[in-house]
Each structure stands twice: as C-alpha cells, then as structure tokens.
Amino acid sequence: MRLIHxxxxxxxxxxxxxxxxxxxxxxxxxxxxxxxxxxxxPVEWTDVAPVDxxxxxxxxxxxxxxxxxCALADLVERFRDQGLSGVxxxxx
Numbered sequence: 001m002r003l004i005h006x007x008x009x010x011x012x013x014x015x016x017x018x019x020x021x022x023x024x025x026x027x028x029x030x031x032x033x034x035x036x037x038x039x040x041x042p043v044e045w046t047d048v049a050p051v052d053x054x055x056x057x058x059x060x061x062x063x064x065x066x067x068x069x070c071a072l073a074d075l076v077e078r079f080r081d082q083g084l085s086g087v088x089x090x091x092x
Contacts, residue, residue: 001031005045006060015039020048 001017003010015031020043022028027043043049054065 001029002047003041003045004047005041008045017048 001015003013005011018030020029028040029046029048030040
C-alpha cells in the first residue's frame with residue numbers, strides 16, 4: 001500500500017497492508033512501516049481508495065470541487081435568509 005496524500009511527510013512511502021476497517025475516525029487502513037511498527041491512515045490518503053476523478057482531472061490546479069462550492073453557497077444563502085450575518089449571531 002502506498003501513502004498518496006500530497007501533504008503528508010511520508011507521502012510516497014510504501015507500507016505492508018494489514019487490513020481495512022471502520023474505526024471511530026472512519027474508514028482506515030492498518031499497515032506496517034519499514035521498522036515493523038503498526039500504524040493507520042485514512043483510506044482516502046492511500047492508493048487503496050478509488051481514484052477521485054476530479055482530483056486527477058484537476059491535476060493540482062483546483063483545490064475545490066464545483067459541487068462543494070455550490071453546497072457552500074447554499075449554506076451561506078440559508079444563513080442570509082435567516083438574517084444571520086455574523087458568526088456571533090449563529091445559534092447551535
């Protein structure tokens with residue numbers, strides 16, 4: 001298994017795959033590093049996860065997906081509709 005998260009200090013490193021499991025953090029892979037230590041990573045940080053077509057197509061040129069920006073715009077609009085203009089005015 002290869003760690004592919006671009007900002008992780010161990011990105012590109014190959015680990016011995018042990019298992020994929022669901023934990024309190026979500027979907028993770030358990031691996032052994034070159035020193036034989038057990039560690040885990042979120043599946044999406046590894047080559048175990050399916051390739052995100054957007055990430056491949058964007059090739060580092062776009063940090064945001066259109067659907068995520070649209071969801072953010074909808075959220076902001078809902079706050080405006082409720083008359084909430086500042087963080088201090090938001091209620092849980």
